[in-house]
Amino acid sequence: MQKENTNNETLWTKNFIIINIINLLIFFSFQMLLPTLPLYIKELGGSNSVIGLVTGIFVVSSVIIRPISGLLLDKLGRKKVFVIGLIIFILSVLSYSIFSVISVILFIRFIHGFGWGAVSTASSTIAADNIPKKRFGEGMGYFSLTSSLAMALAPVIGLSLIARYGSSMLFYVSTILATLGFIATFRLKYKETTTQSTNKTNGSLYEKSSLNPSFIVFFVSITYGALTSFLPLYAAEQGIANIGIFFTVYAIALFITRPLFGKIIDTLGFDFAIIPGLVLVVIAMGLLSIASSLPLFLVTAFIYGVGFGATQSSLQTMAMVGVPSNRLGAANATFLTAFDSGIGLGSIILGIVSASIGYSQMYLWAAASAVIAFTLYFIIGRKKIDPSSRLI
Known part of the structure; x- marks a missing residue:
């Protein structure tokens, strides 16, 4: 080949x-x-x-x-x-x-x-x-x-x-x-593929250097699970039938902003994408907890799309920075496993929460998950490696 x-x-x-x-x-x-x-x-x-x-x-x-x-x-x-x-x-x-x-x-x-x-x-x-x-x-x-x-x-x-x-x-x-x-x-x-490597974890299912950003995205993806699982039910409760447009606006926001934030982390570093991104995710979850009209839902969709797009793609990039090329598969798997787990576990936990206190308060719990991700980023997530140093 x-x-x-x-x-x-x-x-x-x-x-x-x-x-x-x-x-x-x-x-x-x-x-x-x-x-x-x-x-x-x-x-x-x-x-x-x-x-x-x-x-x-x-x-x-x-x-x-x-x-x-x-x-x-x-x-x-x-x-x-x-x-x-x-x-x-x-x-x-x-x-x-x-x-x-x-x-x-x-x-x-x-x-x-x-x-x-x-x-x-x-x-x-x-x-x-x-x-x-x-x-x-x-x-x-x-x-x-x-x-x-x-x-x-x-x-x-x-x-x-x-x-x-x-x-x-x-x-x-x-x-x-x-x-x-x-x-x-x-x-x-x-x-x-290369079989020679000095990496002692070469046979490990998970890439150790990718664990920190993966751990952070786990808490971020809990908010995404709250959207995909319960937003239609919450919107119907508010008397809004055509909530499908929420996900269209969300996707448009992703489409517009993801390349922009990619260039930002290449030139300025991860902080300038992830920190504002996490702040916007928190704001979006807070707005959802009080949303009662379609315009507010759509404003929230755009804010969440920008925030989630900046955060998720930047953390995935971080999970691969500095990783040897023969461990990129493991790095991707580590990140995506955490991402899927956050969606799945978040849906289960927030489903139980919503049954007890309702969808509105549930989204405040989801906001708390984003706050945890924000805190973790400053504790374990801030990576000093230049994104351009990915290949070793």
Whole structure:
């Protein structure tokens, strides 16, 4: 395999463009199912608890596979993990259209989580391989735009497909998108894996140097779990029916600001992106606790999008700064495992909280989680390493 040269300053190489296209296709396929799979389960007679289990079991399997995928990415190479993960992902999506028994769908969803965990860990690692070290923050910012674009458009398209043509068409389109991404993987040139390393933790599932930013993002992602799990219910309680536009505004804010903050951390450092980002997340959660009209919800969506976009992408960049290239897979896995765990655990804990004190007060608890992240950043998170020193 040809080894890619990432020591120059060119960002938009053929390889980087291809991995961005692949990531867009995969995330589109994934995001189309998020709001629609619960409708499918409901159509089959599933209860709200079963719908919650469909979400939870997916998070569990993706969290299990991420650290294993990270280690395999560094040991076996990027291509094998990426391709195998995509095959599992594609077959899982296609299987939803074949089986209409809830117990079988739960099993498929569990397997689907394995595919998603492996694919999403591999894609971000491959992107990192192809970003010049002096433009790393900017490059990761652009790469994250593909997921933001999918987040803004895919749920709307998915809901439209299932409403007009039924669930089978939805699953076919999702399968086709992922398959196109699979085909494009064979146009990539993958970074060679190296077995020689002086790193004593070379065989570890987790990258020790990435633990601090991962620990911080765990608390940040709790706020995201509060949004995805309970915002529609909270908005309905306030008499707002068309709250889907909240996530569109949120995604637009991500799309606008992520490359900007990427350039900021490359030139000024992490503090100038993460500190204001965390402050905005806290403010957004506070505003949600008092929101009672659609305009205020949308203002909150934009503030949260800017804050979360600055924080999440910057912390992911920090998790890879100074990490040897043969441990990038483990570094990505460490970060994404913490991210998923925060969403999953946050949804469970805040669900219990909301049942006791209501959604409004629950978002204040979510704000407290962001305050904890803000505090931790000053205690364990502030990294003195220049972002451009990523490659060792």
